[in-house]
Amino acid sequence: MTISFRKAVLASGVSLVALILAAPMVFAQDAIFVLQQDEVGVPTYNIVATGNTNVGALLIYDTLTVQDADQSFHPGLASSWVEAPDGMSWEFTLKTGVKFHNGEPFNAAAAAVWLALYAATDNSYMTASIEKIEAVGESTLKLSMKNPDPNLLYNLSSSFMGVVEPKAFAALGENYGVTEAVGTGPYRMESFTIGSETVLVRNDEYTWGSALAANKGPAKIAKITLREIPEESTAFLELKTGGVDMLLGVPTDFLTELAKEPNIVSLTLPGQEVVYMPFNVTKAPFDDINVRHAAALAVNQQEILDSVYGGVGSVANQFLISALPESKVAPEYLISYDPVKAAALLDEAGWKMGADGVRAKDGVPLSVTLWTQSDSVFRRLTEVVQAEFKAVGIASEITTFDSSMIRDQYKTGEQQAAVRSYYWNNADIVDLFFGGDRLGYPNVSMFNDPKAEELRVKAMSGSANGAERITNFIAYHEYVLSQFPMAPIYQPVQNIGYNKDRLVLPAEIHGTRIGAATVLDMTVTE
Amino acid sequence: MLGYTLRRLVLLIPVFLAVSVIIFAIIHLIPGDPVDSLMKVGSGPEQRAIITARYGLDRPLYEQYFIWLGKLLSGDLGTAIVAKRPVLDLVLQALPHSLALSGLALLFSTVLGIGLGVVAALNRDTLLDQTIMGGVLLGSTVPSFWLGLLLILAFSVQLGWFPVSGARGWSSIVLPVLTIGLGGMALVARVTRVAMIEASQRDFVMLLHAKGMPPMRIQLRHVLRHALIPVVTILSLRIGWVLGGAVTVEVVFARPGLGTLLIKALNQHDYPVVQAALLMLAMAVMLGTLLGDILQAAMDPRVRAAMQ
Numbered sequence: 001m002t003i004s005f006r007k008a009v010l011a012s013g014v015s016l017v018a019l020i021l022a023a024p025m026v027f028a029q030d031a032i033f034v035l036q037q038d039e040v041g042v043p044t045y046n047i048v049a050t051g052n053t054n055v056g057a058l059l060i061y062d063t064l065t066v067q068d069a070d071q072s073f074h075p076g077l078a079s080s081w082v083e084a085p086d087g088m089s090w091e092f093t094l095k096t097g098v099k100f101h102n103g104e105p106f107n108a109a110a111a112a113v114w115l116a117l118y119a120a121t122d123n124s125y126m127t128a129s130i131e132k133i134e135a136v137g138e139s140t141l142k143l144s145m146k147n148p149d150p151n152l153l154y155n156l157s158s159s160f161m162g163v164v165e166p167k168a169f170a171a172l173g174e175n176y177g178v179t180e181a182v183g184t185g186p187y188r189m190e191s192f193t194i195g196s197e198t199v200l201v202r203n204d205e206y207t208w209g210s211a212l213a214a215n216k217g218p219a220k221i222a223k224i225t226l227r228e229i230p231e232e233s234t235a236f237l238e239l240k241t242g243g244v245d246m247l248l249g250v251p252t253d254f255l256t257e258l259a260k261e262p263n264i265v266s267l268t269l270p271g272q273e274v275v276y277m278p279f280n281v282t283k284a285p286f287d288d289i290n291v292r293h294a295a296a297l298a299v300n301q302q303e304i305l306d307s308v309y310g311g312v313g314s315v316a317n318q319f320l321i322s323a324l325p326e327s328k329v330a331p332e333y334l335i336s337y338d339p340v341k342a343a344a345l346l347d348e349a350g351w352k353m354g355a356d357g358v359r360a361k362d363g364v365p366l367s368v369t370l371w372t373q374s375d376s377v378f379r380r381l382t383e384v385v386q387a388e389f390k391a392v393g394i395a396s397e398i399t400t401f402d403s404s405m406i407r408d409q410y411k412t413g414e415q416q417a418a419v420r421s422y423y424w425n426n427a428d429i430v431d432l433f434f435g436g437d438r439l440g441y442p443n444v445s446m447f448n449d450p451k452a453e454e455l456r457v458k459a460m461s462g463s464a465n466g467a468e469r470i471t472n473f474i475a476y477h478e479y480v481l482s483q484f485p486m487a488p489i490y491q492p493v494q495n496i497g498y499n500k501d502r503l504v505l506p507a508e509i510h511g512t513r514i515g516a517a518t519v520l521d522m523t524v525t526e
Numbered sequence: 527m528l529g530y531t532l533r534r535l536v537l538l539i540p541v542f543l544a545v546s547v548i549i550f551a552i553i554h555l556i557p558g559d560p561v562d563s564l565m566k567v568g569s570g571p572e573q574r575a576i577i578t579a580r581y582g583l584d585r586p587l588y589e590q591y592f593i594w595l596g597k598l599l600s601g602d603l604g605t606a607i608v609a610k611r612p613v614l615d616l617v618l619q620a621l622p623h624s625l626a627l628s629g630l631a632l633l634f635s636t637v638l639g640i641g642l643g644v645v646a647a648l649n650r651d652t653l654l655d656q657t658i659m660g661g662v663l664l665g666s667t668v669p670s671f672w673l674g675l676l677l678i679l680a681f682s683v684q685l686g687w688f689p690v691s692g693a694r695g696w697s698s699i700v701l702p703v704l705t706i707g708l709g710g711m712a713l714v715a716r717v718t719r720v721a722m723i724e725a726s727q728r729d730f731v732m733l734l735h736a737k738g739m740p741p742m743r744i745q746l747r748h749v750l751r752h753a754l755i756p757v758v759t760i761l762s763l764r765i766g767w768v769l770g771g772a773v774t775v776e777v778v779f780a781r782p783g784l785g786t787l788l789i790k791a792l793n794q795h796d797y798p799v800v801q802a803a804l805l806m807l808a809m810a811v812m813l814g815t816l817l818g819d820i821l822q823a824a825m826d827p828r829v830r831a832a833m834q
Contacts, residue, residue, distance in 0.1 A: 122573065194616065227692065229691055234675075234690060234778055234779065237682065243682075
């Protein structure tokens, strides 16, 4: 063998090894996830215009910023940003080398066109504070503001603000988001059947994962099917039999059953929901602050956590999820079970205990109606609240409404008290549910207080920066709590169940929910 | 026959119009509106006015009805308010699944129901007869929701023969068909049994016996033919019921279909979708009834004579 031949063989061998090592690690792996109940039936992946979305949007699209579970913000498609000291402008530096699924480049010009799309849609409020959008060079996006908006980063991290490819958006028109959805995300939409399933295939060119993901791309799972199963029992049985690999939302009732399955792991993430009881402050007896205060103190949050929710989650002592900095109100504003004080307050308000265990005043018994939706967990919860009310001498009658009808009932203003929940991880939920211009629904408490309104305006649009916003919202939140328009009850967690024989999840889950960061780091066991 | 069929088709027009008015009125009488489904956290009251005007919900009801009817007659079912998709697309996506499930369930309950009814009639007042009738009665009284979950537990979880849910492949339709079919079988079996017994007592049957025809042949070739006439009537009435009543089965088995589409649209007050879905179901009932009448005429010369 000549030296040149040996060299040729050696060179070929080295080249071959290099080729193998350089080739993308392609895993022929499929996974099936079941969407959580409130994401079933999403009609489109046109996130610019729609009011509903699901986890698929987090995989098809990237956002400029991403939010972690501790509510902090991190680079997404924007690698960094600078806010002017007066809050009147923002400058985002965008990542380079990013492409949309159809090959179009993602750059400042595309981002500017995308942002402008919101103005003509029902989601226009998300960009309403932006006066002007400028693309400066290839990768700088400058926003001039109408007013300081410390909530901008939150909006930009929202699943409704995934970056869509403007040309495809314009070309597809009504079909955008149904037949095709073009983003920069780690997955492309292969097919979408409304109410049934979405099939996503890996974007093999993806290398720009957010700061929350260890693996920047491509994803390890080749294909993900997001199934929509409206019946919780069926979803549970699918996981049990191996028909699906993960349930993105497991009802608390099923956790005990899941624990019996040797191959199923139950994962808990911080919740974004609060269960509470609004009081109609315009309707007797809750037009008396002492009665509202007493009713709020009559609710035994710990007992409810243990008996209704099996100890899963945590009690709620104020109106916001505890991960939010605006939830850190002064201790005197926290609302906790205190039946002795509740009784004293009712005595002070003139409601004397009767021989039948029900308080009365001027011959009128202290009796209220409790409204709730016709859901088994809410009914059970409301029955417990009813018993707790009885313990302090408040009689109550439960009325249930279908979830599709209850909002309209609230608008009549006939409710006295209700047991309900909201799902949101931003302090502006206080504005939504207690704003004086939203009486009936969503302001089920019919709360319209001049001082609250003043604090509300300051919190919502009078804050120059994030720190100021937190301070202003805490002040607003504390004042609302001091008026007892509601009783906080419970904070659920996010329960996820998955088959550990099929899926390997990262040790630490980043983000506010299972999303792109987690899926990028997820593998399927062959 | 042709004249009869045409006359019946023409008579469907006023029925169709009356049904459309009723459907439109009922939906708009339900409290609430779809704008709520479109209003999101953070959006203000001014959004309501914009959205309401955009979908013409601020117009008088009668105007909305005629606009809708006009579009309907030109084949435009409108645009779904919440989904923002042509309603026709949504219906066409759901309809094949509903037709497949309903059609197979109807076929199953028909074949099995008639078969069991015949066996019961031939073994009248025996233990076999009572067992069959008791069994089908039990099947019809068990709620489909519960029956579906039971079948899943037995055949999917324990035996692993069929998938738990979904609409992929032939195996995924077996349990849903069983769930609907077992429930619908009872009526068919009972009607077949009664009709067989009644027909067996006719004079022509005695004549056939006298002529020496084998009893089984008499039953299956002659008596059954008479017994099927009321069964056809029953089946034609069941078409609409099976199509719309499959909603619980669609939910349990996570299958797309007209029922699921209708329920979702009702919850969201998505009027165009609800109207279209209800109209589809109403038309299925009307056409099913017409088909039953035509088949009856084809099978029963007395009906043909009455037509003339």
